[in-house]
Amino acid sequence: MLSFIQPNGFYKQADSFDYHHCAVNIAAGNGMHRVQTNDPIFWRTPGYPPYLAFFYRWFGLTSGTFDANKPAQEAALWFQIFLASFTPLILFYLAFALTQTSLIATPLAWIAVFHPGLVLASTYLLSEGIALIFFYLFLLFLYQLIIPQPTQRRSWFSSAILAALTLGAYTWMRPMGEFVAYFSAVLLALVSIGSWKQRLKTTSLFFIVFLLSLSPWYYRNYQLTGEYFFCPTIGTYLNCFSVPKLLRRTLNKPIIECHKIAQQTAAIEVRKQQAERPDKHISNNACKKAAFPVIARHPWYFMYDWVAEVIKTTFDLYTYQLVAMFEGSYWYDPIEEYLPEKISACLYAFPLPWAARAVCWLEFLFTLFLWIGLFGGLWAYIIQPLINRNTTVPYTQKMNWVWITTIPMIGIIMGMTGGFGYARLRLPAEPLLIILSLTFWYWLYIKKEKK
Numbered sequence: 001m002l003s004f005i006q007p008n009g010f011y012k013q014a015d016s017f018d019y020h021h022c023a024v025n026i027a028a029g030n031g032m033h034r035v036q037t038n039d040p041i042f043w044r045t046p047g048y049p050p051y052l053a054f055f056y057r058w059f060g061l062t063s064g065t066f067d068a069n070k071p072a073q074e075a076a077l078w079f080q081i082f083l084a085s086f087t088p089l090i091l092f093y094l095a096f097a098l099t100q101t102s103l104i105a106t107p108l109a110w111i112a113v114f115h116p117g118l119v120l121a122s123t124y125l126l127s128e129g130i131a132l133i134f135f136y137l138f139l140l141f142l143y144q145l146i147i148p149q150p151t152q153r154r155s156w157f158s159s160a161i162l163a164a165l166t167l168g169a170y171t172w173m174r175p176m177g178e179f180v181a182y183f184s185a186v187l188l189a190l191v192s193i194g195s196w197k198q199r200l201k202t203t204s205l206f207f208i209v210f211l212l213s214l215s216p217w218y219y220r221n222y223q224l225t226g227e228y229f230f231c232p233t234i235g236t237y238l239n240c241f242s243v244p245k246l247l248r249r250t251l252n253k254p255i256i257e258c259h260k261i262a263q264q265t266a267a268i269e270v271r272k273q274q275a276e277r278p279d280k281h282i283s284n285n286a287c288k289k290a291a292f293p294v295i296a297r298h299p300w301y302f303m304y305d306w307v308a309e310v311i312k313t314t315f316d317l318y319t320y321q322l323v324a325m326f327e328g329s330y331w332y333d334p335i336e337e338y339l340p341e342k343i344s345a346c347l348y349a350f351p352l353p354w355a356a357r358a359v360c361w362l363e364f365l366f367t368l369f370l371w372i373g374l375f376g377g378l379w380a381y382i383i384q385p386l387i388n389r390n391t392t393v394p395y396t397q398k399m400n401w402v403w404i405t406t407i408p409m410i411g412i413i414m415g416m417t418g419g420f421g422y423a424r425l426r427l428p429a430e431p432l433l434i435i436l437s438l439t440f441w442y443w444l445y446i447k448k449e450k451k
Helices: 016-028 049-058 068-084 087-100 103-112 116-122 128-142 156-173 178-193 197-224 233-251 255-276 285-298 301-317 318-326 339-349 354-387 394-415 421-450
Strands: none
Touching: 016 068, 016 285, 049 068, 049 128, 068 128, 087 103, 087 128, 087 255, 087 394, 087 421, 103 116, 103 394, 103 421, 116 128, 116 421, 128 156, 128 178, 128 394, 156 178, 156 339, 178 197, 178 285, 178 394, 197 339, 197 421, 233 285, 233 301, 255 285, 255 421, 285 301, 301 394, 301 421, 318 339, 318 354, 318 421, 354 421, 394 421
């Protein structure tokens, strides 16, 4: 796959430019500040750029342009792929921690080897390739605190610390980890192993260690802006993706024009805050004051648009990235996309080489297999036990608990993608979806063996 991605420059995705510029600034000794203006960078998290900057220094930073640093970028990607090659092993242990069943853990590991989303993510100059390793480790340690393990080799104390540190490492690369931490603390308080006092200790330890892991960047941002935040994602995210759709409905203008209006409104807010606080830097949090009033005026439209994008994230095909590569649109994100058009482009509508088309169809068939298992498992482990409470077997009861504790985690991961949904944002939840689907196919296997 890399021999296809690298020579054509397909690893240069929409966000790659930002990571590149941050890495150039770090390699030049200016940290997360822009070289020309010395303005601090807030929008990008500070985890992935230092990784890339290491290779820029190693190969020698002779120019700040993207293409001039191609050897360093390719070396960074090769090492990124090496690290990502351990992902199937991590997912094996995650599946086993959840199900204690090698007939589920082993298929998941092999699926991860060939999974198009995981393979493609490892070849892009983006943070997911490395960040996902930390997130999957976080899930492993988190569910060791929730699902009773037959041979518990690690204490609750160390599992809570490791879960917090790995999620913290993920958050330094992907800011969504902060919201996952809030939810995980609630989940641990409700369903972690032990008495309520033990759950309180587990939750407190996890959350305190997580906050401490982010505290250096919180402190840095407060010193510069006078505001407490880790990454001001939400305001810019809403202003770029949600507000233009609302303005299109109310102003009856094309979405591109509405996007410009939203950006102009945010720029006015930035200038206003600059006048009010000339001694402080203004972060992207200013966009919230531009976006929130529009959303507050049209909450139902906002919810409709958000749910539509979450559905797109849920059912989008990873192999649409191949379409974008052959179409030449791989290096930017359009303002708006439609799920039926994306799926049809993968399967027949867009002219693709036969090998790329075959990969698209294989993913489509795998997706059918996945969702049959998910709907079947929902019946076998959630609906049927509610109907026949006195007839459930121990295996069904165990898997029922797995479903109950993982569905909310999947929901919080998917639920954050309502601004602009696409398959790559589903990757943190993908192993959990596959595990739940495999529990159904394993259930059919058990029923067949009993007969």
